[in-house]
Amino acid sequence: MTETHRHDAPTKNTEDFWEDFYQEREQVWSGSPNILLVREIDSVTPGSALDLGCAEGADAIWLAERGWRVTATDVSRTALERAKVRAAEKNLDGAIDWQRHDFDESFPDGRFDLVSAQFLHSPVAHASERSAILSKAADAVAPGGLLLIVGHAGFPSWAPKQHDVHLPSTAEVLTELRLDPEQWDVELEEVVERDFPSPDGEPGVRQDNVLRVRRR
Known part of the structure; x- marks a missing residue:
């Protein structure tokens, strides 16, 4: 999931907003996995993985192709149905457990060797709600496992500044998570700048935060 700024967002609940978002187009995202997930996880030994806000399934499919046992979750039924179709096209329909969750109401059961939260921003969620979701994500990490938050x-x-939207730093996320330093190691805190042209092709850049922590 990623942040999307629309004037009608505050009037809708989470499920309705994201359903409308995905139903506006037959395909929203590129179909390629998030590049920072690939960078951080490509060399990690596969195990069990939880993909939070899996959208149309590109990250979950990429993980499954590399041998991960994936539980992939999203609030949008439309996004999940598209993800299932694409996984089936790659003969991965049995390798991924697709689950619908509104994280304010429910969360996947179990513990995982990798919990991935890629761009878990939403215009219909308050900062405190995102913080609560990420705390649940940390609780779902198995001993020795990784929590990757991008x-x-x-x-x-090139975009107009959104002064009413706060995008937390890695330090702020760590403060909110309140991880016990005797149980967790912070392996990476980084700001990554990448090329990010506008929809009209105007050159530009964007910065992303990467936080990787490991439960001992």
Whole structure:
């Protein structure tokens, strides 16, 4: 999931907003996995993985192709149905457990060797709600497992500034998580800048936060 700024967002609940978001187009995302997930996890030994806000399934499919046992979750039924179709096209329909969750109301059971939260921003969720979701994500990490949180650090260089939207830093996320330093190691805190052209092709850049922590 990623942040989307629309004037009608505050009037809708989470499920209705994301259903409308996905039903506006037959395909919203590129179909490629998030590049920072690939960078951080490509060399990690596969195990069990939880993909939070899996959208149309690109990350979950990429993980499953590499041998991970994936539980993939999203609030949008439309997004999940698209993800299931794409997984089946790659003969992965039995390798991924697709689950619908509104994280304010329910959360997947179990513990996982990897919990991935890629751009878990939403215009219909308050900062405290995101913080609560990420705390649940940390609780779902198995001993020795990884929590990987990637989020936007700012808006694209060509985009109007959104002064009413706060994008938390890695330090803020760590403060909110309140991880016991005797149980967790912070392996990476980084701001990554990448090329990010506008929809019209105007050159630009965007910065993203990467936080990788490991439960001992």
